[in-house]
Amino acid sequence: MKITRRAFLRASAYAGAGLTISFRLPFSTTAAPDTVFAPNAYIRIAPDNTITLWVTRSEMGQGVRTNLPAALAEELEVDLGQVRLEQAMPGSRFKGIRLRTSGSGSSSGTFLALRKAGAAAREMLISAAAGTWNVDRAACRAEHGAVAHSASGRKLTYGELAERAAQLPVPAAPPLKDPKNFRLLGKPLRRADGLAIVHGRAGYGIDARVPGMLFAVMERCPYLGGQLVSFDARRAMAVPGVRHVVPIHSGIFAGVAVAADNTWVALKGREALEVKWAAGKDSDFDSDRFMESLKSAAAQEGYSVRREGDPERALAAAAQQIQAVYEYPFQAHAPLETMNCTADVRSDSCEIWVPTQTPETAFNSIAKSLGLPPEKIKVHTTLLGGGFGRRLFVDYADEAVELSKAIGKPVQLLWTRTDDMRNGFFHPASIEHMRAGFSARGIEAWLHKSVGSDLSMFGLPSAEQMKDKQRYAKDESPWGAFDTFYNFPALKVDYVPVDSPVPTGAWRAVEYPSRVFARESFLDEAAHALGKDPLQLRIDLLQPGGILTLGEQKIDRSRMIRVLEAAREKSGWAKPLAHSSERFFGRGVAINTYFGESYVAQVADVSVARDFSDLRIHRIVCIVDCGLAINPSGIEGQVESGITWGLSAALHGKIDFREGRAQQGTYSDFRVMPMNEMPAVETYILPNGNDPSGFGEHPVPPAAPAVANAVFAACGKRARKLPITLA
Amino acid sequence: MATFTLTINGSKHSVTAPPDMPLLWVLRDLLQMTGTKYGCGVGGCGACTIHHGTVAVRACQIPISEAHGQSYTTIEGLGGAGEHPCQRAWIEEDVSQCGYCQAGMIMAAAALLHENPNPTDEEIDATMSNSLCRCGTYGRVRRAIHRAARAGAGA
Numbered sequence: 001m002k003i004t005r006r007a008f009l010r011a012s013a014y015a016g017a018g019l020t021i022s023f024r025l026p027f028s029t030t031a032a033p034d035t036v037f038a039p040n041a042y043i044r045i046a047p048d049n050t051i052t053l054w055v056t057r058s059e060m061g062q063g064v065r066t067n068l069p070a071a072l073a074e075e076l077e078v079d080l081g082q083v084r085l086e087q088a089m090p091g092s093r094f095k096g097i098r099l100r101t102s103g104s105g106s107s108s109g110t111f112l113a114l115r116k117a118g119a120a121a122r123e124m125l126i127s128a129a130a131g132t133w134n135v136d137r138a139a140c141r142a143e144h145g146a147v148a149h150s151a152s153g154r155k156l157t158y159g160e161l162a163e164r165a166a167q168l169p170v171p172a173a174p175p176l177k178d179p180k181n182f183r184l185l186g187k188p189l190r191r192a193d194g195l196a197i198v199h200g201r202a203g204y205g206i207d208a209r210v211p212g213m214l215f216a217v218m219e220r221c222p223y224l225g226g227q228l229v230s231f232d233a234r235r236a237m238a239v240p241g242v243r244h245v246v247p248i249h250s251g252i253f254a255g256v257a258v259a260a261d262n263t264w265v266a267l268k269g270r271e272a273l274e275v276k277w278a279a280g281k282d283s284d285f286d287s288d289r290f291m292e293s294l295k296s297a298a299a300q301e302g303y304s305v306r307r308e309g310d311p312e313r314a315l316a317a318a319a320q321q322i323q324a325v326y327e328y329p330f331q332a333h334a335p336l337e338t339m340n341c342t343a344d345v346r347s348d349s350c351e352i353w354v355p356t357q358t359p360e361t362a363f364n365s366i367a368k369s370l371g372l373p374p375e376k377i378k379v380h381t382t383l384l385g386g387g388f389g390r391r392l393f394v395d396y397a398d399e400a401v402e403l404s405k406a407i408g409k410p411v412q413l414l415w416t417r418t419d420d421m422r423n424g425f426f427h428p429a430s431i432e433h434m435r436a437g438f439s440a441r442g443i444e445a446w447l448h449k450s451v452g453s454d455l456s457m458f459g460l461p462s463a464e465q466m467k468d469k470q471r472y473a474k475d476e477s478p479w480g481a482f483d484t485f486y487n488f489p490a491l492k493v494d495y496v497p498v499d500s501p502v503p504t505g506a507w508r509a510v511e512y513p514s515r516v517f518a519r520e521s522f523l524d525e526a527a528h529a530l531g532k533d534p535l536q537l538r539i540d541l542l543q544p545g546g547i548l549t550l551g552e553q554k555i556d557r558s559r560m561i562r563v564l565e566a567a568r569e570k571s572g573w574a575k576p577l578a579h580s581s582e583r584f585f586g587r588g589v590a591i592n593t594y595f596g597e598s599y600v601a602q603v604a605d606v607s608v609a610r611d612f613s614d615l616r617i618h619r620i621v622c623i624v625d626c627g628l629a630i631n632p633s634g635i636e637g638q639v640e641s642g643i644t645w646g647l648s649a650a651l652h653g654k655i656d657f658r659e660g661r662a663q664q665g666t667y668s669d670f671r672v673m674p675m676n677e678m679p680a681v682e683t684y685i686l687p688n689g690n691d692p693s694g695f696g697e698h699p700v701p702p703a704a705p706a707v708a709n710a711v712f713a714a715c716g717k718r719a720r721k722l723p724i725t726l727a
Numbered sequence: 728m729a730t731f732t733l734t735i736n737g738s739k740h741s742v743t744a745p746p747d748m749p750l751l752w753v754l755r756d757l758l759q760m761t762g763t764k765y766g767c768g769v770g771g772c773g774a775c776t777i778h779h780g781t782v783a784v785r786a787c788q789i790p791i792s793e794a795h796g797q798s799y800t801t802i803e804g805l806g807g808a809g810e811h812p813c814q815r816a817w818i819e820e821d822v823s824q825c826g827y828c829q830a831g832m833i834m835a836a837a838a839l840l841h842e843n844p845n846p847t848d849e850e851i852d853a854t855m856s857n858s859l860c861r862c863g864t865y866g867r868v869r870r871a872i873h874r875a876a877r878a879g880a881g882a
Contacts, residue, residue, distance in 0.1 A: 059825075060825050061823075061824030061825030061826065061862045062824070063824075188821070190818065190821045191821055191823050191824075191826075193823070193826060194817070194818050194821065194822075194823050194826075195818060197817075197823045197826035197829050197830075198802075198813075198814040198817045198818060198823070198829060198830075198833060199762070199802065199803065199810075199814065200760075200761070200762020200763070200801065200802035200803045200830045201762065201803075202826055203761075204764075204827055206755075206761070206764070206765060207761040209759060209761070215756055240728055240745070241728075241745075261756075262744075262748075262752055262756035262757060263752050263755070263756050263765075264744075264745070264747075264748040264749060264752040264756070265745065265748075268745070334861060335825075335827075335861050336764070336766045336772065336774055336825070336827045336828045336859065336860070336861050337764070337766075337825075337827045338765070338766075383825070383826070383827075384825060385764070385825050385826075385827030385828075386825045386827060386861050386862065387825075388861070414765070416768060417766065417767040417768060417769070417772075633821050637821070637824055637864070637867070640863050640864070640865070640866050640867070641824055641862045641863040641864070642863075643863065644860075644861075644862070644863025644865070645861075645863060666767060666769060666771055667767055667771045667772055667859060668771055672859055672861055673863065673865075674856040674857075674859060674865075675851075675852050675855045675856045675858075675865040675868065675869070676852035676853065676855075676856040677856075678863070678865045678866065680866070681866055
């Protein structure tokens with residue numbers, strides 16, 4: 001995501017409260033639909049030496065509660081263990097500050113501002129010490145949470161200096177440390193919450209406990225666009241421990257909630273409910289038929305998003321043409337912690353505990369639905385048992401608030417696993433129609449037409465907005481197609497939006513996985529058709545390197561080439577594959593960049609049984625250029641994580657709709673990668689002097705095409721549809 | 728509703744519950760021990776793994792009527808008052824990402840090591856593939872189990 005790196009510092013001193021520095025984090029503009037504005041965070045150094053950082057992003061495994069304090073502690077010259085973490089809450093104190101976690105921008109987007117804040121505080125503390133001792137500040141230095149005067153051996157802790165420092169002016173441009181002196185940044189750091197997690201003390205949303213609370217589950221309408229007609233609560237209310245049965249309308253699907261003394265009794269009550277649903281106009285929706293309709297829609301002209309050279313003429317003039325259609329199905333998020341929220345709505349206040357990526361959306365939604373003033377609303381962001389984009393939406397918080405208000409008691413509303421898979425937002429299905437024309441020189445024309453649905457959870461564009469033929473080009477969408485970075489003599493990228501009744505939302509890497517699957521697979525097809533090495537062809541198509549500017553994105557083709565060259569070396573690209581009488585072996589490569597930020601290449605080694613009865617992925621080598629790796633251990637974790645996510649989709653993930661209902665509802669029919677199917681993952685981070693860039697989603701998109709390309713290399717079968725089937 | 732007694736982490740508890748109430752909800756909602764997690768409720772993800780004696784079991788699959796008079800260990804009690812070698816190894820290998828599944832992972836790993844103090848990769852895979860992690864921490868889980876084995880977790 002494009003970040004305008006502007007940071008502003010301001011300070012305010014509260015009598016007796018020590019030194020508080022508030023700082024504005026970089027303003028963020030982006031083509032992504034999750035564009036929001038400048039965030040902000042606060043640190044506090046108290047006279048008792050506690051240093052508190054209010055973490056302005058949600059921890060969902062990507063390591064913000066490790067990386068953000070590291071950036072601060074580095075400049076402030078304190079030990080990481082000295083920084084106490086508080087989770088920022090929406091409301092007056094953080095008004096106007098971004099608390100949203102999306103776009104893989106949490107660490108990179110707060111990095112410089114946190115360093116500046118730490119540096120400014122450090123400089124002020126040094127000045128305070130120098131003033132106290134009446135010595136030259138150049139003779140003082142900050143270390144381990146104190147300022148020392150070497151000549152006299154005197155030392156004052158930050159706590160002792162806090163109040164005096166708070167009276168001083170904030171330096172506008174405090175000197176930042178030379179990266180070669182970093183103690184923390186760029187070194188492997190362990191997760192801040194690691195200890196609490198392994199002892200079962202870490203607090204997720206589902207762990208919220210409020211005195212007097214009830215536990216609830218909800219029977220949800222199984223039909224897309226269906227309605228609640230009526231319900232009979234008598235049998236449910238007869239279950240001992242069931243206290244309330246309430247219709248709920250504020251979520252994605254209408255439903256009937258059962259609130260009880262505990263979750264089990266609520267589940268029993270739900271079983272006993274009798275509910276009548278109206279199926280609605282989408283009761284015949286079938287995802288197989290929808291895929292066919294997408295293929296038909298590929299005949300439409302659609303919206304032009306990129307055009308270079310004269311692609312139609314170049315294609316017509318080509319000595320050879322190839323074309324293919326790639327398919328990507330609907331997907332669920334399936335985080336281990338299902339959606340849940342605990343709400344305590346009183347007549348004049350509302351407090352909720354929610355695992356969310358976007359607490360301010362929950363806050364605003366409560367203000368709107370309950371009409372409460374901001375100071376009467378408290379939104380506690382808990383740890384998230386996985387986010388992956390699903391928790392950018394607060395439908396599950398709205399439901400809990402509606403329920404608590406209706407029953408007048410604090411209540412936790414928990415989604416079951418099946419609710420979570422069938423009644424949430426889905427990753428939209430899409431198809432990619434790819435065409436290429438070759439001459440003896442190589443690829444002359446590349447035409448990519450993407451057909452799929454816009455993300456409905458942001459609201460679909462109006463008919464008036466759709467009249468703007470440039471709307472998707474201006475949005476730089478679809479990601480992975482618009483930002484095709486290969487240097488083709490002629491290029492055409494079009495998008496055909498086709499609405500579906502399926503609620504669709506951001507999934508890990510949002511629009512990239514399906515488009516990168518098609519782009520990187522079809523390039524592999526082109527390489528084979530041309531008789532060229534797929535890795536070398538990519539390098540050739542990135543020549544002569546340098547910056548490709550596309551809208552607000554700057555894609556550095558030289559960095560991409562470097563990543564590919566490292567992939568060739570580290571994967572042993574040219575080394576012979578294993579051979580056996582039972583299996584075919586193959587190796588494939590795929591690459592991507594995410595908004596021109598971080599660069600990734602993956603090489604997969606796979607084998608396929610000679611009777612095509614199974615596919616095994618043996619190894620994936622991942623080369624990473626993410627600028628400064630703030631925490632290399634975290635980056636390596638994200639690589640393994642993103643690849644696992646990508647492989648789950650490559651091998652297993654798919655949600656089908658039949659007669660308007662999602663079919664899969666457990667981990668046995670919507671499978672995710674288990675340990676015994678995981679390949680060895682080797683991660684290599686290329687050191688460089690670039691600013692840190694995001695990495696939470698980046699390893700996802702190349703995984704599926706790297707595997708599909710390796711499958712083709714192994715056995716000559718081209719997988720154009722996920723999940724991969726060999727039959 | 729009936730009254731049942733059971734021992735959790737060495738302490739005796741008495742609960743009033745419907746006989747079919749799974750131990751998972753007894754732990755979480757009645758005894759306020761929230762370290763054991765709900766992931767699927769059908770024994771398919773491993774997030775609620777606890778120990779019956781030294782054997783890994785799924786808390787969502789054990790009705791309280793069966794747990795009556797029995798003794799269980801949860802993540803909160805693993806390693807007694809101290810730290811189990813698996814917990815230490817998990818920290819040292821920096822396994823956790825979102826961390827939600829890790830209590831179940833650690834309980835499954837500790838039971839495996841009790842039964843097999845020095846498992847191979849294949850033996851680890853065979854047991855641990857019943858525990859799902861959507862963040863994909865599997866490589867580190869495997870490393871942590873080997874590390875815990877070296878530290879004598881199975882001894």
